[in-house]
Structures are given as structure tokens and as C-alpha cells.
Amino acid sequence: MAGATCDMSSILTNYITTLYPPIQAHPVPPGLLSSLDNDKFLTFAIPESSSELAVDLCGWAQNMPNLWTREQVLDWFSYSIERNKWDASTIDLKQCDMDGQRLCQLSRQDMRTMFGGLGDKLYDHLSQLKEWQTPPTVNTGIPDYELNGDPFQWDLICDLIRNEDLQLEIKKERDYDFYADRTMDAGYYSDPISPASPESCASAGTVPYSPQAGDSSAGSDLDIKSHLKRDVFSNKNDVTPNKRRRGRPRKLASDCRDILESKKNKHSARGTHLWEFIRDILLNQDLNDGLLKWEDRTEGVFKFLRSEAVAQLWGQKKKNASMTYEKLSRAMRYYYKREILERVDGRRLVYKFGKNSTGWRLSDKVSQGC
């Protein structure tokens, strides 16, 4: 019996690890990892301007704005509205309905006319993105990281490069064999929905989706690489050292992903939301192992096949051994009100993604292994 429990635990652990691999599992330069374990990490200087720019780079500047689809343009508007804490009700969404080419043709005055006070901010942000999209092809002499196509790794780098001390660490490590002759794995493209959003990570470790596939931000790995190098190694003059980041310091966790997650979403970490956890299982059919299944893929209807096993998995992720389907389902029912889930009446163990859930639609992600 004990053995069986142990086996189950082992299976679940493996499952969790596979679905949400700790970032340490990937090769990260030793200097960087040691810095993560250092308390200094919590109080490192975060230069506002460069950090925000770095976030943008990691999220938006991976595709030429003039190549954005209408959906991507809308996503960008949405992101910008939120980023600037703008009252969305003052924006006529019809004005946002354009593709990237049209967007890039707008002058500052056009933006002002269309979006009022937000127009300047939009124009400036777009200009920054366009500028970052045309980096000089200067060989910095700095070896690349091996990212293994893992978006968490990208996030880690994005996070680290905003940190002056870590920049020094990186330089110290520049001759370390670890990076030597490494090349970038082009297996991942970040989601434009929002920089480092949960959605962008939904396909993490699953199936990279192609920029040609239509909806997502594209952009070559070379673009990103150039951006990273520029931010890490070229913008030293922009840095204001030892300025503490606003708000509560991030918790130092053994799981580096937690550290990264804390900045991505107002209140949640990637995969921490139950509905995202469920979604990710559904999108990882190879790992699903009969836990959940799509009843109607296009409508977002799914069914729990092994409800208690899913609950245990959720509990394992939340380090809560007492999680049950009863409790999990209560949390699921709270999503009805927020329209993240919709009721499916008369069907046991069946739920449906609602309009406020993202990342599960076939149009959201092409080729997610579903």
C-alpha cells in the first residue's frame, strides 16, 4: 500500500515536472543561478525604463509591428490600455480594427485624434518597438544562451537582463565553456497577447507554434537574440543602479519559475490559476493520460475523466495534499461568475471554457498538440 502511494506520488511528481518543468532543469549559466539564490536578487536595481522596455522586447518586439495581424494589433491595444491604466471605455474599439501595416502608417497626430490622450503613449510605444525591430548587426562577441526553446528560459533571461549586477555576472561568465558555441533554439515564439502572459506560456514546453500560422507573434530568434544582447550589453548608460522596484519584493523560491511568474500577472503565476492548469493539461494531450478530454474542442467543452487524479495533481502543484475534486470543483464553479467557465447543465464532470478564458482556442494557438 505504501509502495502504491509512493508510486502514485512519483507519477504525479513526474507529471508535474513534465508539465511545469522547474527552470533549473534547463541549463542556465552557473553565475546566473547562484545569483538567483542570493538575497541580493530581491533588491537589485531595476531601472524602470530599461526594465519596461525589456518586458516589451520579450513580449511584443518579436515581430515587426507592420506585420502584425488585426488580432495582434488588437492585443497590443488591449495591452497598452492596461499598461497605461487607461479607461478602456473612452476608446472606440472600432478604431483599433486595423492590421499592423495600417497601424504603422498612423502619425502621432492620427493617434491623438483617434485615441486622445492615449495617442501619444501609443505612438511612442510603437516607435520604440519599431526601433527595436531594426537592431544593428553588431557582433557583441558575447556568446548566446542556450534556451532550448523554453519560454520560461526566455522569461528568465528577460528578467535577468534588467539587472545590472547580473549583467556583470553574465560578463564574468562570458568565457565560461557553458555558453561556448551555443546557438539559439528557434523553437518558441512568445505570445503577443501580453508580454509573458499566462497565455504566452500556455504552450510552454508543448508545441511551439509557427509565426506563419497566423495568429501569433512571430519574429525570428535572431531578432530576440539581438534585443537581448542590446539590453544586456549595450544600454549601460540607461541604468540607474540600486533603485528598488515598487511593491512587494518577489519571494525567493526554489522554483525559478515562480520568481518569473510573479511579475507576469497581477495576481497569479503562470499555471497557478486553476483554469489555466486545466487548460494546459487539455492542451498537452501527450501528458494528459486520460485525465481530461475535449468533448467539443471548438466550443471549449471538456470533461474530467479522472476527477480525483486531476485534483491530486492540482494539489501537488499547490503543495496541498488534501486537495479533492470536491474542493477543486468549488473553485471551478467560481469561474462561472467571471465567465472564465460556462455551465454545462445536466452533464456531470463537464465544463466549458467561457469568453474570459484564453489560450485554448485553436485560433489562439495553432498546433498545440490537440
Add this chain to the structure above:
DNA sequence: ATTTCCTTTCCTGGTT
């Protein structure tokens, strides 16, 4: 220190 969000836990009562 406070507020907000997202659960988690417990519960009662109903349905399949």
C-alpha cells in the same frame, strides 16, 4: 498596513 484577488475549506441541500 491595507486591499484585492484567487483560491481553499466547510457546509447544506439538491440531483443523478
Add this chain to the structure above:
DNA sequence: TAACCAGGAAAGGAAA
């Protein structure tokens, strides 16, 4: 009878 559903209430943890 067991399993599940619905939702109220209170509380906890984390982040802002």
C-alpha cells in the same frame, strides 16, 4: 448510497 453539483460563508496566502 455514492458521486457529483450549486452556491453561501469564512478564511488564508500572495501580490500590489
